Amino acid sequence: MFPYKTSFKIDRKKSQALYLQLANQFIEIIKERKLLPETKLPGSRVLSELLNVHRKTIVACYEELSLQGWVESIPKKGTFVNSKLPKLHQQVFSIDKEFISKKTASFTFYKNDDLQRKNFKPKDGFMYLNDGISDTRLTPTEDLARTYRRICSRNLVYKEMSYGSIFGNEKLRTTLANYLNNTRGLNIEKDNILITRGSQMGIFLSAKLLLKKDDTIIVGATNYVSADITFLQREANLVRVSLDENGLLTDEIEKICKQKSIKAVYVTSHHHHPTTVTLSAERRIHLLNLSYTYNFAIIEDDYDYDFNYNHSPILPLASHDINGNVIYIGSVCKTVAPVFRIGYLIASKEFVNEAANQRRFIDRQGDALLELTFEDFIKSGDLDRHINKVMKVYKVRRDLFCSLLKDNFLDIFSFDVPKGGMAVWVKLNKKYSWDNIAKISKKYFLDIGDWQSYDKVGLGHNAIRIGFATYNNEEIYELIKRLHKTIKEVTKV
Ligand SMILES: Cc1ncc(COP(=O)(O)O)c(C=O)c1O
Missing domain, CATH: 3.90.1150.10 (Aspartate Aminotransferase, domain 1)
Known part of the structure; x- marks a missing residue:
């Protein structure tokens, strides 16, 4: 006989009625097939004695189970687990990775093993x-928290808390335009800026707008792996060019342009990822000229612009670009801490508009309160001090x-x-x-x-x-x- 006495737990302190507590536990037991279809359940008197509850509680429990279809009552015979219950193929969720890959939901989905990157959770002592x-211990959390609190306590803050602009907070865009014009020699207005959740989103959106199957994008022989994967996701054709101590060999890019049409060049001009070399001034100009002659976009990923130890940072390619061929991408994720997902994509207004339209369908909008916090952080000079x-x-x-x-x-x-x-x-x-x-x-x-x-x-x-x-x-x-x-x-x- 099924061990009724030990299988049910009744908590008299719970607000949930006792008959419902019992009914829910019965349902779990039936789902687990510990009580099979057609099994006769004990009579209400017997079960009430076993579980030490009033007989009416058991009657109400069986009624509830019957109403939900888990049991059926046959007059003069008793209560039985419903004979027509289909077998439940239970999902098994486990934190064991291998197990998950073997046992999954019963539908199919498209999986791409190329997207897998190692995720680091430092083990204890390692x-x-x-x-x-960056060293996140150096993050000015106190200052940022104070600013965030101040912004949240403003009278009209509720206005910032609804669905907002797909381009990002307008104040931040204006402040950022001034800041980047002053510090990086850009010549932009707020309408040239889309606030993103970090550089990676800028790379993703650029790829989405520029590349389709078999389009060609040029990248370094070694390159930032996540960018490569993003471009390959578009089924683009990645053509790799060599590098030396002055960055990408632009002569090689020119040769390729003479042979085929290319859509874009991806470049981490300030410190090439992974080799850390800086694209020389001569090659910067060469690359810009090539982009005007051969009509391709330059995706300039300036992920760590602020960190230059021997001299002041070299101005980005975007600062010399008079034709709007450079899509300039950056973020505060390296400068302040990766947890603050605030970045920007800078391009012509038309490109920014389309990128914002695309963004709407993956992320709707950014975090306006955090964006306002960073607006203040930049405007007050705190970012530069940091x-x-x-x-x-x-x-x-x-x-x-x-x-x-x-x-x-x-x-x-x-x-x-x-x-x-x-x-x-x-x-x-x-x-x-x-x-x-x-x-x-x-x-x-x-x-x-x-x-x-x-x-x-x-x-x-x-x-x-x-x-x-x-x-x-x-x-x-x-x-x-x-x-x-x-x-x-x-x-x-
Ligand atoms: C070259 C390069 N681009 C982009 C990113 C992504 O940065 P974010 O955290 O701003 O998305 C990284 C992050 O390591 C990077 O190294």
Whole structure:
């Protein structure tokens, strides 16, 4: 017999009526097929004694189950689990990843394994090599929170809290236009700006507007992987051009343009991702001229404009663009913290309008209160003060990290000290492999991160980006210590 006495839990403190508590538990038991169709349920008197409730509670429970169709009452015979209940194919949800991929809902959906990127959740006690992320401990959270609170307590704040502009908050667009004109030599108005949720959204929208199946886009031989994936999603044809210490070889771009029509060039001009090199002035002008001659768009992803340690930042390509061929993308996600999803796409008004129309159908609008907070943060000069402060910190970290790399791994790693950004492009002596390093480093509580993503096309450069900005000096020493132990084991014969 089914163990009725131990299978039901009654909570007399709950506001839910006892008969309903019992009915719901019966339903679960029937769904789990612990009580099969046609099973006779105990009479109301028996069950009321077993469960120590009033007989009327059981009667009401059975009535409820009968009304919902879970049981049927047959006069003079008793109450039975409904014989016509279909077998329920239960969904099983589990946090075990492999399990999810085997057991899923009963419908089909389109899955693209190319979209999978490693998601890092640092394990306890582990340090991991990131590709150049800011130190979120330096985020001016207090200042931002104070501004946010002040904005929320304004009398008319409710006006900002409804469905708003698909272009982003108007005040932020105006302030940003002034700020970028003054600091980056742009010549734009608010209508040239679409506020996005970060640079990635700008890349996505540009790809959506510019590329269709078989259209050609030029990217670096090594390139920011998420941009590559975004363009491939459009089924575009990615043509890769080589790089040297002055960035993309624009002569190669010219040769390609002579042979075929291209729609766009994607460039991380300030600090190329992943190699960190800066596109030289000469090549900038060459690239701009090519775009006028051959009518293609330049997607300029200026993801880490603010961080340049040896001289003031080089003005973006967009600042020299007189024909509106540059789509300029940036965000505060590197400058302040990745959690603040505020970025911008800057282009001709027509392009911005269409990008905003597209955006409506994926995200409707941004977070107006956060946008107003950043409007204040920029206008008050706080953003610039923050940049000046963290720049000094990151410069010290870059110098320390690079000098330790040089001193400890002479014949193992080669690299150039990056002029800017938050990462070093580290080439491993070809005698060794990152694969092996990544395996051994785990013993020393070091995770080598997403090292596989840097050479998806098989160039064989054997290099990865290692971010230095996230760690303070003490942590940098510790990281080098762990790397040192790893390398010692990897190189031992
Ligand atoms: C080259 C490059 N572009 C774009 C992004 C995306 O930045 P955001 O967080 O602003 O979307 C990143 C982030 O790492 C990046 O490295």
